[in-house]
Amino acid sequence: MDGIFYPLSIKEGVNAFVETLVGRFGDQFRAFSSAVLQYVLVPLESTLRASPPWLVLLVAGLIAWHATKSVGRSLGLVALLYLIGCFGLWDALMQTLAIMAVATVLAVLIGIPTGILMSQSDTLRKLLLPVLDVMQTLPSFVYLIPVLMLFGLGKVPAIFATVVYAVPPLIRLTDLGIREVDKELTEAAWSFGTTRWQLLVGVQLPLARPSIMAGVNQTTMMALAMVVLASMIGARGLGEDVLVGIQTLDVGRGMQAGIAIVILAIVIDRISQAYGRPKRGRSARLAEPAPR
Template identity: 65%
Template structure:
């Protein structure tokens, strides 16, 4: 048995810090929660109000623009049609709205942090262990303070998803910029390009495949959180899986699970296609 004299606990310190955060900034977090909830509700309402056939046409257009191939476009559109055919179209739209907002927030946070990491070794040294913690920490652990700050519902699900899904985008943005050929950067410097011109004119375009891979991974990880998100009040396909577990309804859970897989496949193929160069896409 480990000696009691050598044990210690950080639980009281963490609880005190979270309590102080709720006490002093509770109103700010509630305002942020209400604003974000309105955004989610508006996007979800727009998706659910759009005719299903129009959404399929839009997805087909995006898929063809990304892949430039007819067969993958038909397959991806047909897979989404199957989700509607089993009666899960409305749940699909709820999940899609949640995932779009979470992915957008992760992109807004992740790409700038990745750029800063690529430009600062010190920041990278500090941030990489934090990213490791964000990815390996069980999601239920950071759900506790998120629930205290935002309560049950879609908003804490969004924040929990962002915490889990943002690290790959930060890492791959940093990696993509660092892997830009030094000779190219030396040539750009020789022409006297401003740092902002170097970033937006050279580094980001050359790092785009890596950044798109990061967005792809972030989206996939966001989708992997939908069942956990349903446990704290977020509706959608994850809720159907949860109901299937609670009622031991294997068929219901399998249908919702396959719908999540189909959504993941559609998004994965489209983002991967956009991540490839035009030459690779047309081969």
């Protein structure tokens, strides 16, 4: 039966491309990696780890209250974070939070502008959709190999691998949110002499905000899902405890760190979802009939 298949392999081409890339630009990639580590990740992680836990909990509570406008929910989310500290995983939590913050910011800086460009060009959308499909379906270990060759072991390659894995939903949902803006509103804005930039900033992006925030939420959740894999290439944090639990068959340690990751996911999910919902007061005012 094997005789019916024409022999085909892309191994040599891919290997040659990666080796050429590493040979020509390896030093630049490693210099960039060192800069990100020295000027972004290490200062942020050091600040979080040096901050008193009560201050971090207070800031988290204020952010949760600003998002949800509910004191009860905010206190509940703070209590969940406090439980991570009770597990003895507070320092690991700060390390994970620093990596996630940098990865999420990079994903947002890449994802939202790319989604905006996709929404303005059908040709670009047709070109990028297959790329996004590959990014979402390709196993993470496959693109970890070239990332490790370019950046080496450590936290920076973990961040870039996380960005590759987590950015597609944000690009897709940004594009979708802008494309689903009511055509009548767009035509009305054009009729008032609105420029393309004013239309985007004043009409399309505000109306697409729920979809964009849903993309940010999905990107953050997918970034958090990478913490265990990131620990395999040198990133410390909660994922490292899970990995050690697997290696030593310490079920309790792995379970405890897993629960901490779930708690962090719940906290981030509730806050980002709350920011994605339209303000009730503003919606109510828009729904009121105009005075005669």
